[in-house]
Amino acid sequence: MAEQVQVVKPDLNFINDVIKSGGESLKKCYQCSTCTVVCNATPDSKPFPRKEMMYAQWGIKDKLISNPDIWLCHQCSDCTAYCPRGAKPGEVIGAVRKIAIKNYSAPSALANMVADPKYFLVLFAIPVIILLAIIAALGNLSDVPRVDGKIVYSEFMPIIYIDIVFVLAAAFAAGSFAMGIRKYWKDMSGGIKLKGNLFNGIKETIFEILAHRRFQKCNVTKDRKISHLLVFYSFVGLAITTTLAIIYIYGFNYKSPYPLYDPLKIIGNISGVALLVGIGLIVKNRIKNAEKAGSGSYFDWLFIAVVAVVAITGMGAQFLRLADIGFLAYPTYFFHLVFVFFLFAYAPFFKMAHMVYRTVAMVFAKQSEREA
Ligand code: SF4
Numbered sequence: 001m002a003e004q005v006q007v008v009k010p011d012l013n014f015i016n017d018v019i020k021s022g023g024e025s026l027k028k029c030y031q032c033s034t035c036t037v038v039c040n041a042t043p044d045s046k047p048f049p050r051k052e053m054m055y056a057q058w059g060i061k062d063k064l065i066s067n068p069d070i071w072l073c074h075q076c077s078d079c080t081a082y083c084p085r086g087a088k089p090g091e092v093i094g095a096v097r098k099i100a101i102k103n104y105s106a107p108s109a110l111a112n113m114v115a116d117p118k119y120f121l122v123l124f125a126i127p128v129i130i131l132l133a134i135i136a137a138l139g140n141l142s143d144v145p146r147v148d149g150k151i152v153y154s155e156f157m158p159i160i161y162i163d164i165v166f167v168l169a170a171a172f173a174a175g176s177f178a179m180g181i182r183k184y185w186k187d188m189s190g191g192i193k194l195k196g197n198l199f200n201g202i203k204e205t206i207f208e209i210l211a212h213r214r215f216q217k218c219n220v221t222k223d224r225k226i227s228h229l230l231v232f233y234s235f236v237g238l239a240i241t242t243t244l245a246i247i248y249i250y251g252f253n254y255k256s257p258y259p260l261y262d263p264l265k266i267i268g269n270i271s272g273v274a275l276l277v278g279i280g281l282i283v284k285n286r287i288k289n290a291e292k293a294g295s296g297s298y299f300d301w302l303f304i305a306v307v308a309v310v311a312i313t314g315m316g317a318q319f320l321r322l323a324d325i326g327f328l329a330y331p332t333y334f335f336h337l338v339f340v341f342f343l344f345a346y347a348p349f350f351k352m353a354h355m356v357y358r359t360v361a362m363v364f365a366k367q368s369e370r371e372a
């Protein structure tokens, strides 16, 4: 029988990209497999992360970024802590995930800008200009109207304009995610129709995410579960708050500001505090585990910083309004809107996207029977 020869064409740009994205330790790997042995998150058949280290060293981009395993890894860093060569496989796979997000999100020019710190001010300027233009057109830049002498943010920036801007931003993000997921699923499955039950895969994945069960498998960075749960459930709480606000306004014409004892305010404030605590714990854990797990890249810190600013300005705007400090309250509220826009409009291009691609990979792993 003729021997089958597979020619591997290394993509040198991809290798450099992995190195630049936080996988600088990649070349140290000598394929001993210790990382695969200590990883508690990998399936037994074709386990990771040794094979991913090999693909990354060889620059086999297509095989790596379309691989669901890069998302089954939860960056617990057990492998990084035990690697005898200091090759940090957890960080290398993290770098590959960033490249996967960049690869699947469209338009790619925007993805490249979000990944590059030198474009931060340009991206930041987009919501600033849009929101400033609306506020200036309403004549609220120099003279903000008050209601019964009190600060009312919906007078400064009427709800209808917020709705238009944020619905358009969310629609843009949803469209980009839809295109990315379609392409990613096609690449993972190789165009083959899977036999597993999609509904069961989705259901099991949702339960797994709600309990953050995979984080329990971590040894080195055990404390990540609490911080991630706090951030996850605070996002759920804030989504409920936003839904309630829509029902109040469009269902009952009941406009803000709402009293602190209103269910909307109670859920919103608990979620805001949980977000602050959760993000604070993530920062603390990253600093504490930097030596064992790596300190993270611009991509990681951009997400953490944007979420932190959203939480601080959201809570701050409320306190400044209640304290009636107008000259600080309005700018704080303005920057809150700017960063919420940043978080949602650019979601498909930065770390926020990991929630979506990881979920899709987990569903795929179940439907394809990669995982039980
Ligand atoms: S990353 Fe480290 S532990 Fe894993 S195969 Fe390479 S050298 Fe061994």
Ligand code: SF4
Binding pocket: 038, 039, 040, 041, 042, 048, 049, 072, 073, 074, 075, 076, 077, 078, 079, 080, 089, 090, 093
């Ligand atoms: S970071 Fe954790 S989950 Fe990812 S490959 Fe290493 S040991 Fe496995």
